[in-house]
Amino acid sequence: MASASRRAASARAEPGESLREQLRAATMAAHELLDHAMQAASGWQTRADYARFLSLQHAARVPLEAWLADNAPTDLEPPRQTALVASDLAALGLSLPAASPAFAPSNYRDPGAALGAAWVLAGSALGNKHTAKQVERIGGGAWPAAFLGDAAMMAFWQGLRARIEQPADPAEAEGATRAAEAVFAHFLGVAEAARTPESLPA
Numbered sequence: 001m002a003s004a005s006r007r008a009a010s011a012r013a014e015p016g017e018s019l020r021e022q023l024r025a026a027t028m029a030a031h032e033l034l035d036h037a038m039q040a041a042s043g044w045q046t047r048a049d050y051a052r053f054l055s056l057q058h059a060a061r062v063p064l065e066a067w068l069a070d071n072a073p074t075d076l077e078p079p080r081q082t083a084l085v086a087s088d089l090a091a092l093g094l095s096l097p098a099a100s101p102a103f104a105p106s107n108y109r110d111p112g113a114a115l116g117a118a119w120v121l122a123g124s125a126l127g128n129k130h131t132a133k134q135v136e137r138i139g140g141g142a143w144p145a146a147f148l149g150d151a152a153m154m155a156f157w158q159g160l161r162a163r164i165e166q167p168a169d170p171a172e173a174e175g176a177t178r179a180a181e182a183v184f185a186h187f188l189g190v191a192e193a194a195r196t197p198e199s200l201p202a
């Protein structure tokens with residue numbers, strides 16, 4: 001699927017391809033890059049790693065949630081998760097990190113933009129489910145996991161599936177893809193900034 005991952009945002013869908021498949025193909029390489037960057041910046045092998053992981057999640061998600069609140073119709077605004085991350089950080093005895101730069105995709109008015117951004121945040125709950133199991137095991141069940149175990153985002157994800165598991169109008173698909181790419185780029189920027197030692201909490 002390497003060729004699919006390099007597909008341009010404006011490329012036409014394969015015949016019968018769903019919007020979800022299109023989005024996954026277009027952002028596969030970005031997701032892999034982000035996964036590696038996050039493991040390098042934080043990971044969750046120790047309590048301190050996990051604290052960095054949560055700080056990074058909080059910093060990245062504050063502007064994304066703000067953008068969605070301003071730009072998404074109600075049915076496409078995913079449940080906010082930063083309060084859950086904040087409660088996990090507080091349980092670890094940590095204060096909140098500074099927010100990352102504003103999220104401002106250039107195509108914010110395009111059809112599909114809110115849908116694409118919502119897909120990334122909701123889809124990340126799938127990865128969080130896997131991570132939650134590892135955190136549970138490594139932390140011996142003692143680490144707070146309100147964010148990783150968020151049932152509201154999983155419920156939102158299930159609702160979104162009906163909308164994305166069918167082919168989309170090409171303009172909507174392109175807008176969604178561009179916005180999804182912008183969300184991955186935003187997260188990647190935060191993860192890469194967190195790799196500089198002075199920005200990491202002790």
Ligand code: HEM
Binds near residue numbers: 024034039121123
């Ligand atoms: C810590 C690094 C990460 C790991 C290890 C990871 C892992 C995964 C895994 C295993 C899946 C597939 C789950 C399944 O199909 O059951 C997945 C899907 C996904 N993740 Fe991640 N993820 C990470 C970070 C992120 C972040 C930060 C975002 C975006 C904010 C993200 C967005 C997505 C999306 C959009 C999907 C696909 C949803 C779909 O299938 O339509 N991931 N991730």
